[in-house]
Amino acid sequence: MDRFARLAAPLAVGYALDLLLADPEDWPHPVRTYGALIVAGERRLNHGPYRFAKGALLAGGLVSGTFAAFQLLDKVLRYLPPIAAVAANSAWVFYGLANTGLVREGRAVFDVLEREGLEAGRRQLARIVGRDTAQLDAQQIRTAVLESLAENLSDGVVAPLLYYALTGVPGLMAYKMVNTLDSMVGYRNARYEQFGKFAARLDDVANLVPARLTAGLLAGLGGSWRSFRFIYKYGNQHKSPNAGYPEAALAGVLDCRFGGPNYYHGQLVSKPYIGNNPRPIEHAEINRVAGFNHAVCAIVVAGVLGLLWWREHR
Numbered sequence: 001m002d003r004f005a006r007l008a009a010p011l012a013v014g015y016a017l018d019l020l021l022a023d024p025e026d027w028p029h030p031v032r033t034y035g036a037l038i039v040a041g042e043r044r045l046n047h048g049p050y051r052f053a054k055g056a057l058l059a060g061g062l063v064s065g066t067f068a069a070f071q072l073l074d075k076v077l078r079y080l081p082p083i084a085a086v087a088a089n090s091a092w093v094f095y096g097l098a099n100t101g102l103v104r105e106g107r108a109v110f111d112v113l114e115r116e117g118l119e120a121g122r123r124q125l126a127r128i129v130g131r132d133t134a135q136l137d138a139q140q141i142r143t144a145v146l147e148s149l150a151e152n153l154s155d156g157v158v159a160p161l162l163y164y165a166l167t168g169v170p171g172l173m174a175y176k177m178v179n180t181l182d183s184m185v186g187y188r189n190a191r192y193e194q195f196g197k198f199a200a201r202l203d204d205v206a207n208l209v210p211a212r213l214t215a216g217l218l219a220g221l222g223g224s225w226r227s228f229r230f231i232y233k234y235g236n237q238h239k240s241p242n243a244g245y246p247e248a249a250l251a252g253v254l255d256c257r258f259g260g261p262n263y264y265h266g267q268l269v270s271k272p273y274i275g276n277n278p279r280p281i282e283h284a285e286i287n288r289v290a291g292f293n294h295a296v297c298a299i300v301v302a303g304v305l306g307l308l309w310w311r312e313h314r
Contacts, residue, residue, distance in 0.1 A: 001082045001085075002312060003308075003311075003312055004308050004309055004311075004312035004313070005082075006082075006085065006086075006089075006168075007164075007168055007308050008305055008308050008309070009086045009090070010086055010089035010090040010092070010093050010169070011093055011161075011164065011301065011304060011305060011308075012301075012305070013086065013090035013093070013094075014089075014090045014091070014092070014093025014094040014096070014097060015093070015097065015297075015301050017090065017091075017093075017094040018094055018097040018098075018099055018100050018101075019100055021094070021100075022100040022101040022104050023098065023100075023101030029095060030092075030095050030173065030176070031095070031176060031180055034062070034066075034176065034177050034180040034181075035180060035184065037062060038058070038062065038180065038181060038184050038185065039184075041058040041062070042058070042184075042185060042195070045057070045058055045195070046185075046191070046192075046195045051194040051195040052194045052195070052197055052198065054195060055185065055194065055195035055196055055197065055198050055199060056198035058199075059178075059181050059185075059198050059199040059202060060198070062177055062181065063174050063177050063178055063181070063202070064174075066170075066173055066174045066176075066177040067167075067170045067171070067173075067174035068170075070092070070169050070170040070173045070174070071170040073088075073169075074089075074168060074169055074170060077089065089168075089169050092169045092172065092173060093164065093169070093172065095176075096160045096164070096169075096172040096173060096175075096176055097156075097157060097160060097161075097297075098152065098156035098157060098160075099153075099156065099157045099293060099294065099297040100294075102128075102148075102149060102152050102153070102156055102157075102293065103149070103290045103293050103294065105127060105128045106128065106145045106146075106148065106149045106286060106289070106290070107286050107290060108124055109121060109124045109125045109127075109128070109141065109142075109145045110142065110145060110283055110286040112124040113138060113141055113142070113283075114283050118137070118138060118141075121138065121141045122134060122136055122141065125141050125144055125145065128145070128148050129144050129148055130183075130264060131144065131262045131263060131264050132262070132263040132264060132266065135263070139280055139281060142281035142283075142285075142286075143256070143257075143258060143281055145286070146250060146254070146256075146258070146281065146285075146286075146289055147247050147250075147258050147259075149250075149289055149290075149293055150214075150218070150246040150247045150249070150250040150289075151243045151246055151247060153214050153218075153246055153292075153293050153296055153297075154207060154210050154211045154213075154214040154215075154242065154243075154245075154246050155179050155203075155207055155210065155211075155242075156179075157214075157293070157296065157297050157300070158210045158213055158214045158217075158296065158297075158300050159175055159179070159206065159207055159210035159211075160172050160175055160176065161297075161300045161301060161304050162209065162210055162213075162300075162304070163175040163206075164304065165304040165307050165308065175206060178199070178202055178203050178206050179203060179206075181196075181199040181202070181203070182196075182199050182200055182202070182203035184196075185199050185200075186199050186200035186203060187200075189267075204240070204241050204242060207242040208241070208242060210242075211242035211243070211245045211246055212235075212242075212245050213300075214245070214246040214249070214296065215231050215235065215245035215246045215248065215249035216231075216249070217296045217299060217300075218246060218249035218250055218253060218292055218296065219231060219249045219252065219253065221253075221292055221295050221296065222249075222250075222252070222253030222292070224252055224253045226252045226253075226255065227248075227249050227250075227251075227252030227253045228249075228252070229252065230248040230249065230251055230252030230274065230275060231245055231248050231249050231252065233248070234247075234248040234251070234272075234274040234275065235248045235249075237272045237274070238259070238271070238272070238274070239271060244274065247259070247274055248274050248275075250289065250292070251274045251275040252275070253292070254281075254285065254288075254289075255275070255277050255279070256275055256277055256278075256279055256281060257273055257274065257275040257276060257277055257278045257279075258273070258274040258275060259271045259272055259273045259274040259275075260272075260273050
């Protein structure tokens with residue numbers, strides 16, 4: 001089996017599995033193992049002096065260790081029958097993608113809010129966002145979902161696929177460790193400000209290109225010059241160097257307003273607004289945004305397959 005087939009087949013199968021299965025909650029998942037390793041390391045190291053160095057040591061060790069482990073596994077799989085290698089790597093691609101599960105979770109918040117009311121919508125939203133949801137109104141809940149879909153389209157879909165294109169499964173799974181570290185310790189608070197700073201900056205660097213590519217694809221699919229203007233005007237105003245770009249693109253396509261102050265872990269965090277039209281978000285708009293997410297994922301998968309073919313046959 002040549003290099004193209006070894007990379008293309010797992011990508012195609014893993015993408016199909018994501019479409020069919022999303023992310024079953026009762027299945028084992030490598031990110032849970034990542035989380036357990038991060039928790040153990042944080043408890044052991046996040047105290048006393050030199051917290052930045054300790055956090056950098058943990059993040060660097062886990063990311064490089066993940067890459068090395070999957071690189072070794074990839075070499076072992078080459079000694080097995082091709083079908084076994086494809087099956088194993090397809091599973092890793094499936095676990096590395098988060099598109100269909102993300103879309104389903106976002107749609108579930110809209111549906112629960114519509115059917116069961118505000119309190120139920122707040123509880124459902126808390127499954128997918130880090131902000132405090134207890135005081136959000138219906139407009140804020142729908143806005144939070146759309147922001148999450150845009151941001152996570154970059155770091156849950158486009159970025160893993162790009163790192164797969166570069167180095168296969170080892171790159172994809174190492175990126176997932178980077179992203180998991182940021183989501184667990186990359187906070188600006190007393191506990192994590194120093195310890196998680198390296199992990200947060202590593203995630204920023206890893207997502208520089210994916211975030212901007214995601215924004216461009218959203219704007220292009222939306223056929224909106226306003227979206228491109230929003231990317232230019234608002235993309236760099238977010239506290240994150242990356243999250244603002246896909247959010248600005250989607251806000252431009254929908255002609256709505258994202259951002260603004262929100263509570264995180266009981267503290268008010270002031271965020272700039274993205275857009276200037278605070279119009280109500282309608283229930284049916286989740287269908288259009290879900291379509292954008294699926295379209296971007298399909299385009300990037302096709303693009304990666306094309307890149308792999310070109311690299312093999314040039």
